[in-house]
Amino acid sequence: MSKKLALQDIILTLQQFWSKQGCMLMQSYDTEKGAGTMSPYTFLRAIGPEPWNAAYVEPSRRPADGRYGENPNRLYQHHQFQVIMKPSPSNIQELYLDSLRALGLDPKEHDIRFVEDNWENPSMGCAGVGWEVWLDGMEITQFTYFQQVGGLEVRPVAAEVTYGLERLSSYIQDVNSVFELEWADGVKYGDIFSEPEYEHSKYSFEKSNQEMLFNFFDTYEEEAKKQIKNGLVHPAYDYILKCSHTFNLLDARGAVSVTERAGYLARIRNMAKDVAKAFVAERKKLGFPLIKDEKLRQSLLKEDK
């Protein structure tokens, strides 16, 4: 590593790399969410028979992980670089390793391991099999073959590669605190994010209006259910995301007890399952347009009629 890549150079390198592998470069989705997986570009597109190859940066909000900008590694909002490829290419691991090489990380100079980590997001009815990737003992990537999303079997299987951009960048730039990261030439991560980190932590842990949030949750849930019934998948999904984020805010505030927690997660999961089914139904109505193999497309359209 001669010149250290700025965080935005890391993003650019990954975008360039994955676009060459046939991924569409999508943009961050504009509704709050806890992980890149929850973007409709992954959650919805992973479901159903249509192929889908995409890459994007996703700012991910986890209110309970906020530390007022004081912890060198914990953040209210971090950034994920998300790659989703369906069907999973047979050389996906090699592609991933090549992406590290593109970032100047030669695996021969490090210790890179694929350590079992089967990912689950019960609140979204998601389960997958895969690894966390360790770079010299640091987890830099979550690597998952989706088996189930929104309670539906994922067929064909989608491979998801999620880079933790702050961690990866801390390693590449050799800094001990994410706030020391260079985002762009001369601008530090802390210059941009210290203040929002502090404010969001303060808000999430101390100042949020719990009553309002509880009401929001109920309202969002009602709207999501209504729109699922109307077959308006994307608006419905936006409200499910809002439910999820609202719940996370309440959870960070300690306003939700252990069981209530299970109850809220079940409510989100039920909506996620419904919207997943609705999405496949809507895509089918459209004739699964992303399937370019006409014979396959026709045969899938005929299925279970």
Add this chain to the structure above:
Amino acid sequence: MTHTFLLEIGLEEIPAHVVTPSAQQLTERVSSFLKEQRLSFEHIETFSTPRRLAVKVLNLADQQADIEEEAKGPARKIAQDAEGNWSKAAIGFSRGQGMTPDDIFFKELKGVEYAYVNKFIAGKKAIEILSGVKNAITAMVFPTMMRWGSNDFKFVRPLKWIIALLDNEVVPFSILDVKSSNVTKGHRFLGNDVTIKNADEYPKALVSEYVIADSQERKNLIVQQIKDLAAKNDWKIIVDDDLLEEVNNLVEYPTVFAGSFDRKYLEIPDEVLITSMKDHQRFFYVQDENGKLLPNFVSVRNGVKDHIDTVIAGNEKVLTARLEDAAFFFHEDQKNSIADYVERLKKVMFHDKIGTTFEKMERVQLLSAILADYLGFDEESKSNLKRAAQIYKFDLVTGMVGEFSELQGVMGEKYALIMGEKPEVATAIKEHYMPISAEGELPQTTVGALLAVADKLDSIAAFFAAGMIPTGSNDPYALRRQAAGIARIVMDQNWSLSAVQLFNVVEKNAAANPELYRKISPADTEAEVTTFIVERIKKMLEVQHYNFDVIETVTAKTTNGFKEMLEAARVLKVHSNDKDFKDTVEATTRVLRLAKKADLAADVQLKPELFENDAEKVFADRVAEMEEKNFNNVEEIFQVLRGMRVVINNYFDETMVMAKDADIRNNRLYQLSLYASFAYKLGDLTKLNVK
């Protein structure tokens, strides 16, 4: 001439804990395949790394064993007409066996003559058979299976390559789009593809490509390097077998290295440091000769020594970040007092249908006090117990346990000591979580043991009262484990306690302190709770291989102590071969069966004036004696029953229990039920099978 057969399947990284069992599974499946196929062999060697499972079959026969056997056809009268001409059936039979009617001979079977031919199947060449080994691979099962790409096939991880090589010849087959070949892959980053020219070259041919395929050899290399490192530095490196196994299955070519962390982090409790190193980073930790933790760690890289400094620096950085967090919590946590934490527990829900964790502690404090009285604890133990029960969950709201949840209880003990609690109190805080698993360690101190029992009892009673009863595999609050824990602790402490007694304590507590049970009412759950706890005793007895009827017998009465149930099972087993055992049991069960028919008023008393014969009097006298002596030892009780069998038999010879006169009948039934309640201390003998 014999052969060597090599089968290697290449996979994306297999979970470390699955590698060894999977290699064994492959060996077993290949071995049974070869046996089914009548292909003899001398021995199978097993190889495994995170990316490959392989077997090498040595001295494999050149071909299958031949089959020589008689094949039976139709009866003679069907096979031939009166003139001896072959029927269609006979011709068809012989053709079906690949022969002609000329090959047929007749043999008698149970008085009927049948057509037979001598069948001979020449064994096929191994090379023709071996592609069938494909099924040994596709039939493999794993704890977690996955699909990939557009396939429906499930396996542990995506399949990348297959070597199937008989000496130097590829055995052709394919699974999905992977064709068998003689090419394998070297180390992911250091090695190249290797063509295995002859099966014998395996696994040596892989070494130059940085793969040690023999897992034991790999493990030995790790152990040796660790020893060298320990000797060089005067260290004691703690090599935990499970960790070694895991680490061994994370690497194909191990290089051991050591890193260090700042000495200042040693102020953090050892348990926290060890959890960070061992569980989070898969490091081995290091002690000096006196067992004191040193600021060093040992890890294993998947590769060679090149650029090892980069690897060490990276690992040190990760560990330091973790320890920095831990140190932060350790300091922050000490800024508050135990009272502060206990106060916070008032806001922490144990369960919203049950109440707060603080309320739970209040209930447990009272429950444990009642139990301590009953068990005759001394004053000092009682006061330690009281203090422990007041605070025992306080560490749940500390930052450290928030971060390292696996250290609940452990940090409770540490912080309690730091904050000036007595060692007995601190230990009880740690011990109340025990046992953590089915076979897990039990509390060593009586105070810890009682707190553990009371805490678990409260959880079970509370969840049952709130209607959250485990069903099938659904036991989210691990209530079964807690019930088993109660039983194990009670037995280990040699306390005489039954499920009903425990429940009664809860009920009494609930009646006296309704505000602590504001959301739940345990009153109507006695049968469910006590059966639930006793169910665990049944499981324990099953594990000890007692017969089903013995288990049902000794656990039938939830009023009997756990210890006594186990003892009863043992007594029944020990005496089951005594020559009067059957008589004893039968005499007793006669009484029990009739006693079960008794439907008596609560205030009923025995009326000797209603006796009609001497046998009744004798029986009554003996029962009165027994009640006076108040036997509790199970063996003694059994001996009493044994001694009573003549008395009972006489009684039934002389006495017609179900007399027409209601007063006489009820008096007799009452008499029998008195005896029954004594006999029930052994369980319900009507459930026992005697031959």
